[in-house]
Amino acid sequence: xxxxxDVLRLLxxxxxxxxxxDLARLTGALHPAINQVCRQLAAEQLIHRDDAFRPIVNxxxxxxxxxxxxxxxxxxxxQDEWFWEGKVVGLVVQHLGRLGAYVRSVxxxxxxxxxxxxxxxxDGRTLHIEVKGWPSTVYADPARAHEKKRTNPTVQAKHWMxxxxxxxxxxxxxxxxxxxxxxxxxxxxxxxxxxxVGPVLARAGIELWLVAESGEVSRx
Numbered sequence: 510x511x512x513x514x515d516v517l518r519l520l521x522x523x524x525x526x527x528x529x530x531d532l533a534r535l536t537g538a539l540h541p542a543i544n545q546v547c548r549q550l551a552a553e554q555l556i557h558r559d560d561a562f563r564p565i566v567n568x569x570x571x572x573x574x575x576x577x578x579x580x581x582x583x584x585x586x587x588q589d590e591w592f593w594e595g596k597v598v599g600l601v602v603q604h605l606g607r608l609g610a611y612v613r614s615v616x617x618x619x620x621x622x623x624x625x626x627x628x629x630x631x632d633g634r635t636l637h638i639e640v641k642g643w644p645s646t647v648y649a650d651p652a653r654a655h656e657k658k659r660t661n662p663t664v665q666a667k668h669w670m671x672x673x674x675x676x677x678x679x680x681x682x683x684x685x686x687x688x689x690x691x692x693x694x695x696x697x698x699x700x701x702x703x704x705x706v707g708p709v710l711a712r713a714g715i716e717l718w719l720v721a722e723s724g725e726v727s728r729x
Contacts, residue, residue, distance in 0.1 A: 512543075515535075571609060598640045605629050638690040641673045644665040676691075677710075692726075693719055695719040
């Protein structure tokens with residue numbers, strides 16, 4: 510476990526916040542080293558450094574370090590695209606951090622981990638978020654990277670949205686009092702589908718989020 514991990518873990522366990530001195534004492538690290546780590550984590554929006562009073566108090570934003578950076582790369586380059594599912598998960602996690610949510614778990618998309626993609630807590634309510642990316646025109650399998658997919662991305666995207674919506678319906682049935690979200694990268698096809706089914710899903714208590722490459726999230 511790295512010093513960064515120690516700081517994030519301690520701040521998650523102390524929502525009231527800890528000073529640099531507190532973190533240095535609890536980790537056994539030198540104060541200047543902790544100060545440098547906290548400044549970097551603040552720049553990444555993983556923690557907030559409250560300087561309203563002295564000494565500065567560090568608090569977790571609730572965001573988790575993106576799992577995408579550690580994901581294995583494929584020769585196709587698909588996982589480098591912003592609309593790859595793992596990247597979209599990372600953008601949603603960053604959005605939750607800006608909202609002040611506490612992110613409880615993030616599924617490892619690269620290994621196709623089972624379970625809900627993101628589980629978080631915001632304003633006392635749990636959020637269950639299913640995420641889909643935008644289909645690539647090439648295969649993620651390196652052995653087939655030179656081949657072009659026969660299925661048009663707009664057609665495949667419709668199937669992917671259907672899968673995410675079905676998963677969201679199951680989550681709604683299982684977690685009646687929680688918020689349930691299906692999130693997609695902001696492409697015209699997803700936007701048009703969201704306009705069609707969004708009102709119906711809203712009545713069922715399911716939110717649709719469209720995520721831009723910039724990280725901006727809009728609800729449908």
